[in-house]
Amino acid sequence: MGNKGYVWSLGGPLPVIDDHSLAKHEVLRSYLVNYLRILALSARSEGIRVTLVDGFAGGGRYRTSQGVEVGGSPLVLLHALREARAKIVLDRQARGIRTPYTIDAHIHLVERTPSSCAFLRKVIDESPEAHAPQTQVTVHQGDFHQTLPAILGDIRVRQRRTGRSVFILDQYGWSQVNLDSVRQIFAELPRAEVFLTWMIDNLVNFLSEKTVGALNPALQRIGLGDALTAEHLLTIKAADETGLGDLTWRRAIQSLMTDQIRLSSGATYSTPFYIVPRNSRRGYWLLHLARHLRANEEMKRIHWQNNNLHHPGGSGFNMLGYLGGNGQLTFDNRFDQHAQQVTLEALQEDIPQRLRSLRGPIRFGDLVQHTANETPACLAQLQEAVFTLARERQLMLTTQAGAARRTAHSVAEDDLIEVPPQLWLLPIRS
Numbered sequence: 001m002g003n004k005g006y007v008w009s010l011g012g013p014l015p016v017i018d019d020h021s022l023a024k025h026e027v028l029r030s031y032l033v034n035y036l037r038i039l040a041l042s043a044r045s046e047g048i049r050v051t052l053v054d055g056f057a058g059g060g061r062y063r064t065s066q067g068v069e070v071g072g073s074p075l076v077l078l079h080a081l082r083e084a085r086a087k088i089v090l091d092r093q094a095r096g097i098r099t100p101y102t103i104d105a106h107i108h109l110v111e112r113t114p115s116s117c118a119f120l121r122k123v124i125d126e127s128p129e130a131h132a133p134q135t136q137v138t139v140h141q142g143d144f145h146q147t148l149p150a151i152l153g154d155i156r157v158r159q160r161r162t163g164r165s166v167f168i169l170d171q172y173g174w175s176q177v178n179l180d181s182v183r184q185i186f187a188e189l190p191r192a193e194v195f196l197t198w199m200i201d202n203l204v205n206f207l208s209e210k211t212v213g214a215l216n217p218a219l220q221r222i223g224l225g226d227a228l229t230a231e232h233l234l235t236i237k238a239a240d241e242t243g244l245g246d247l248t249w250r251r252a253i254q255s256l257m258t259d260q261i262r263l264s265s266g267a268t269y270s271t272p273f274y275i276v277p278r279n280s281r282r283g284y285w286l287l288h289l290a291r292h293l294r295a296n297e298e299m300k301r302i303h304w305q306n307n308n309l310h311h312p313g314g315s316g317f318n319m320l321g322y323l324g325g326n327g328q329l330t331f332d333n334r335f336d337q338h339a340q341q342v343t344l345e346a347l348q349e350d351i352p353q354r355l356r357s358l359r360g361p362i363r364f365g366d367l368v369q370h371t372a373n374e375t376p377a378c379l380a381q382l383q384e385a386v387f388t389l390a391r392e393r394q395l396m397l398t399t400q401a402g403a404a405r406r407t408a409h410s411v412a413e414d415d416l417i418e419v420p421p422q423l424w425l426l427p428i429r430s
């Protein structure tokens with residue numbers, strides 16, 4: 001992507017897609033296919049209504065540097081819908097479910113730039129998936145924030161009960177999405193999920209005495225003005241005297257921003273990981289925001305399946321800490337085999353420590369919920385760590401029925417876990 005971003009015009013050349021956008025499309029596709037398949041798990045259900053919103057849609061088509069034509073995010077959504085419909089038929093056949101299942105989907109595409117929007121309309125007109133049964137596509141030319149009330153109104157009318165929807169807010173840079181709009185989405189649609197791209201490195205690079213005057217109005221404009229000021233961010237930068245170069249203050253700022261974006265957006269859970277294609281060192285955040293734990297868990301599972309993602313932070317319950325207890329930069333997580341191992345080891349240290357500070361039993365499900373924003377680990381990794389610790393007698397695991405757990409994946413939400421009293425007195429790491 002050039003400095004001015006992608007440009008589309010009817011009759012003009014297709015923009016060349018960069019590796020980050022390809023990696024981002026792959027994450028979105030796999031997440032959406034999973035999302036729709038999970039919604040179809042109930043054997044008795046005959047279908048759902050769902051809305052997908054691409055708030056910064058672009059022109060809908062690119063070429064790769066090798067000259068191959070590929071779809072933009074609007075086509076990624078439509079292809080994911082087609083793939084999910086096909087897989088759901090097979091999933092249900094395999095389970096012997098005869099009830100037919102339909103996904104009634106409305107896709108809203110918003111693009112502000114007139115020439116890009118004209119191009120997008122042509123791409124959609126020519127797309128067979130956009131004309132599939134039970135599929136409605138609406139292209140809006142305009143600003144996402146101004147279009148949002150009409151989209152929310154449509155979702156309320158069509159899906160009165162659940163409002164299931166996924167919003168993709170794929171801005172350039174970091175200052176185009178106003179978090180007040182994300183807050184409005186979650187206030188009206190608690191089951192909504194939001195993907196938000198955020199070029200955190202651009203913001204951090206921009207930070208200097210000279211830019212304070214421009215940064216504060218930008219923070220106000222995106223809905224972070226009450227939570228953060230440029231002066232505060234500069235103080236963090238100036239206070240860092242650890243000699244670790246600029247990495248520590250950068251990461252302290254990233255950590256602070258992650259929390260503030262989640263709080264200001266009204267989300268309960270977020271995953272703040274980087275999109276970094278395998279052959280690149282540069283990246284930007286693809287934040288996933290949700291109010292329900294299940295969505296957070298599914299996003300983490302996608303991260304562990306896709307090593308275009310990257311997380312320069314802690315691996316146990318120190319996800320946003322970036323600095324370990326020894327003052328060294330924490331792990332550079334590429335969500336690969338090695339990261340799996342490091343994560344399990346970190347959890348086996350952090351879980352007993354957390355339990356010792358509680359001094360009493362806690363439901364396994366509550367531990368998962370309380371630590372969701374603190375760890376990149378997904379449920380299966382937490383189950384495995386707890387199971388291993390119980391086997392090594394470093395914690396007590398009690399099931400509701402008083403039976404023993406024989407496998408890690410059978411560790412259940414209602415199981416109680418606690419550190420044996422004789423281990424309470426071990427020192428707690430700060």
Ligand SMILES: C[S@@+](CC[C@H](N)C(=O)[O-])C[C@H]1O[C@@H](n2cnc3c(N)ncnc32)[C@H](O)[C@@H]1O
Nearest residue numbers: 056057058072073110111112113143144170171
């Ligand atoms: C990063 S590009 C989108 C790429 C696209 N999501 C994809 O993956 O193929 C951002 C797009 O958002 C558009 N845009 C910028 N500000 C906008 C706004 N406030 N509302 C709607 N679209 C906007 C730009 O014209 C540009 O086409």
